Each structure stands twice: as C-alpha cells, then as structure tokens.
Amino acid sequence: MTNLYIRWGGVCVVxxxxxVLTYNHYRDNLANLAPRQVKQEAPAGDIRVLGMVxxxxxxxxxxxxxxxxxxxESASLQVQYEGPPPDNLRELKILILIxxxxxxxxxxxARDIGIVxxxxxxxxxxxxxxxxxxxxxxxxxxxxxxxxxxxxxxKLYEEE
Amino acid sequence: xxIHRVIRxxxxxxxxxxxxxxxxxxxxxxxxxxxxxxxxxxxxxVRIMYIHVPxxxxxxxxxxxxxxxSLWYLWKRDPIVDNMCQAVAAxxxxxxxxxxGTGMIWGKPTWDTWWTWDARLTSxxxxxxxxxxxxxxxxxxxxxxxEARYGAILAIVGFVxxxxxxxxxxxxxxxxxxxxxxxxxxxxxxxLLVPLLFMxxxxxxxxxxxxxxxxxxxxxxxxxxxxxxxxxxxxHLSKFDS
Numbered sequence: 591m592t593n594l595y596i597r598w599g600g601v602c603v604v605x606x607x608x609x610v611l612t613y614n615h616y617r618d619n620l621a622n623l624a625p626r627q628v629k630q631e632a633p634a635g636d637i638r639v640l641g642m643v644x645x646x647x648x649x650x651x652x653x654x655x656x657x658x659x660x661x662x663e664s665a666s667l668q669v670q671y672e673g674p675p676p677d678n679l680r681e682l683k684i685l686i687l688i689x690x691x692x693x694x695x696x697x698x699x700a701r702d703i704g705i706v707x708x709x710x711x712x713x714x715x716x717x718x719x720x721x722x723x724x725x726x727x728x729x730x731x732x733x734x735x736x737x738x739x740x741x742x743x744x745k746l747y748e749e750e
Numbered sequence: 751x752x753i754h755r756v757i758r759x760x761x762x763x764x765x766x767x768x769x770x771x772x773x774x775x776x777x778x779x780x781x782x783x784x785x786x787x788x789x790x791x792x793x794x795x796v797r798i799m800y801i802h803v804p805x806x807x808x809x810x811x812x813x814x815x816x817x818x819x820s821l822w823y824l825w826k827r828d829p830i831v832d833n834m835c836q837a838v839a840a841x842x843x844x845x846x847x848x849x850x851g852t853g854m855i856w857g858k859p860t861w862d863t864w865w866t867w868d869a870r871l872t873s874x875x876x877x878x879x880x881x882x883x884x885x886x887x888x889x890x891x892x893x894x895x896x897e898a899r900y901g902a903i904l905a906i907v908g909f910v911x912x913x914x915x916x917x918x919x920x921x922x923x924x925x926x927x928x929x930x931x932x933x934x935x936x937x938x939x940x941x942l943l944v945p946l947l948f949m950x951x952x953x954x955x956x957x958x959x960x961x962x963x964x965x966x967x968x969x970x971x972x973x974x975x976x977x978x979x980x981x982x983x984x985x986h987l988s989k990f991d992s
Contacts, residue, residue: 604776608776608780611780612783707793707795708793708794709794711798711858711859712783712795712797712798715798715852716798716801719801719805723848723956723960726844727956727959733967737971740974741977
C-alpha cells in the first residue's frame with residue numbers, strides 16, 4: 591500500500607509543477623486593469639486594460655487608427671488606437687487593449703488589441719477531462735491492493 | 751497461444767504502460783498548454799482540443815476492443831476475455847462521457863452553445879447510451895453465462911454506431927468540424943499536431959493501463975467471491991452432514 595501512495599504522491603507533485611508553470615506562463619495575460627484602476631493609479635509603462643467599446647463613440651481614421659471610449663464598471667477611458675488594422679474592433683465589443691496611459695492628456699494610447707481569453711473554459715475542460723480519470727485510477731489501484739491483501743492474508747488464500 | 755496467455759503476458763508490462771502514459775501526458779500537457787501557439791480563429795480556447803480529441807479517440811478505441819473481445823468471447827467462450835470486455839465497457843463509458851463533457855465546454859466559446867443536436871454529437875451520445883445499456887444488462891442478468899452472451903451480442907450490434915460517428919461529419923452538414931487527420935492528409939500545423947499526438951498516445955497508454963488494472967480488479971473480486979462462496983457452501987454442507 592505504501593508504494594501506491596508514493597507513486598501517487600509523485601503524480602501529484604508533477605501535476606502541481608505543471609499547474610504552477612502554466613499559471614506563471616499566463617499570469618501576464620490574466621493581469622488586466624479596469625478603466626477605473628487606470629485613472630486612479632496612473633500606472634507607467636505598458637499595461638492591459640479590459641473594457642467594452644461604448645456604442646456611438648467609435649471613429650476610425652484610416653486602416654490602423656481609431657478613437658473611442660472604453661467603458662468599465664464605474665469609469666470610462668478615452669482611447670486613441672494606432673497599430674495594426676484591427677479585425678475585432680467594433681462597438682459594444684469587450685476587448686483587451688495593450689498600450690500606455692498618458693496622464694497629461696488623460697488618453698489611453700493603445701497599440702494592440704487582444705480578444706478576451708477564455709481561460710476559464712480551458713481550465714474547466716482540463717479539470718473535467720483529467721481529474722475524474724485520476725480519481726478513478728487511484729480508487730481502482732487501491733481496491734486491487736486491498737483485494738490482494740485480503741486474498742493473501744485471509745484463510746481464503748491457498749498456495750498452489 | 752491462447753488469448754488469455756497474451757493478456758497475462760501484456761499485464762507483466764503494466765508498469766511500462768502506466769509510466770509511458772505519465773511521460774506522454776506530461777509532455778503533451780506542457781506542449782499543449784505552454785509550448786503551442788494559439789489558433790488564428792479560436793485563440794487560446796483551441797487548447798481544449800488537446801484534451802477533448804484524445805478522450806474521444808480513446809473512447810472509440812475502447813469500444814473497438816469491446817466489440818472484438820465480444821466476438822472472441824462468442825467464439826471461444828473464454829471467461830478471461832469476458833472479464834476484459836466488462837472492464838473495457840466501464841472505462842469506455844467514462845471516456846465517452848468525459849469526451850462529451852469537454853466537447854460541451856469547447857462548444858460554448860466557439861459555437862456559443864453548450865449543446866446542439868448535431869450528427870457527430872448525437873451519434874456520440876448514442877455510443878454512451880449503448881455502453882450504459884451494456885453495463886446495466888450485465889448488472890441485471892443473474893446467470894453469468896447469459897449475462898456475458900447477451901452483453902457480447904449487444905456490444906457487437908452497437909458497433910454499427912462507430913462508422914456513423916466517424917463519417918457523420920462527411921455524410922451530414924454538421925456544426926462539428928471535419929477530421930483534421932485523415933487518409934487525405936493532415937490539415938493542422940505541426941505546432942498544434944505535436945502536442946495532440948503526445949496527448950493521444952498518452953491517453954491510449956493510460957486507457958490500456960486502466961484496463962489492465964480494472965481487469966485485475968474484476969478478476970480478484972470474482973476470485974474472492976468464488977472462494978468465499980465455496981467456503982460458505984462447504985460450511986453449510988458440513989452442517990447438513992452433522
């Protein structure tokens with residue numbers, strides 16, 4: 591029985607290492623700021639802001655330039671976009687904008703647009719796919735060990 | 751060489767199957783979650799493919815083993831093969847249910863719905879119902895010989911669903927995407943293909959390992975019950991004698 595727990599302990603360690611590596615890989619993508627946080631904290635450098643393009647505010651100026659208002663829960667930001675021609679920029683669309691906050695002009699200068707990643711769906715699918723299999727296998731391994739012990743130790747076992 | 755000798759020989763390498771499964775799955779998970787690029791259209795959510803597709807492939811492989819084992823049982827009436835069939839049916843049912851579950855999770859962000867009565871999804875659900883029916887049949891029939899025979903016949907008849915599942919995306923206009931890997935070639939990039947192959951091999955090895963463990967479990971369970979039953983009847987006979 592001890593060997594079984596050692597083996598499964600190893601599997602748990604490997605699983606934890608994978609989870610930590612994956613979380614670290616996507617941590618930057620998960621760190622999105624809301625428009626209210628941008629206005630309050632005025633962070634320097636490149637940041638990612640999550641919000642919805644307010645209806646009636648989108649104005650395009652050529653292929654890769656646009657201005658619009660990004661709406662958060664309790665605040666909004668004026669955005670000036672200059673970058674690759676965006677495929678997914680439209681009104682009422684929830685987006686992630688990558689760029690810098692200009693505190694002097696109070697305008698967010700975006701240079702790239704990303705879609706909102708569905709990490710919840712990915713994590714859910716992997717948990718649903720792997721966790722029941724691991725639990726089932728562990729339960730079966732334990733039961734097999736138990737049955738071997740039962741047969742060997744009880745009077746039922748007869749040496750051939 | 752009889753089939754149960756083959757099974758016994760393969761079971762000696764049980765640990766290799768388990769170890770190989772862990773190695774392939776760890777490599778596949780690392781490449782799939784961290785190493786591979788996001789898809790141009792689906793973005794990051796394409797990573798669900800690395801768990802959903804191997805689960806679905808393995809469940810079909812499991813049912814094929816069940817159908818072949820059932821044919822073998824009807825021919826040779828080998829109880830060890832019947833034992834393996836019972837084990838493989840339960841595992842295939844679990845893998846099929848998980849493939850459907852992960853597919854539903856993938857469907858929500860890509861099709862904007864958890865479920866649709868698409869030909870592929872429906873035929874796959876029929877497979878799950880056949881497997882559940884098989885397991886119920888094996889539970890409710892009292893005579894072990896009849897239980898095994900009826901089960902084998904049901905499994906062979908149910909095999910007709912497998913080609914329907916396979917060709918459903920070609921025979922009907924479905925929401926489900928067509929096969930990316932077929933006799934006509936491979937239509938996905940190597941960046942996505944490599945983790946998918948690792949996960950598929952890993953999942954097949956895991957299924958084989960689980961099948962060996964479950965076959966042992968059922969065998970030991972029956973052995974224990976048989977020995978207990980024999981002792982019980984000897985005890986009762988001795989009571990009658992006295």
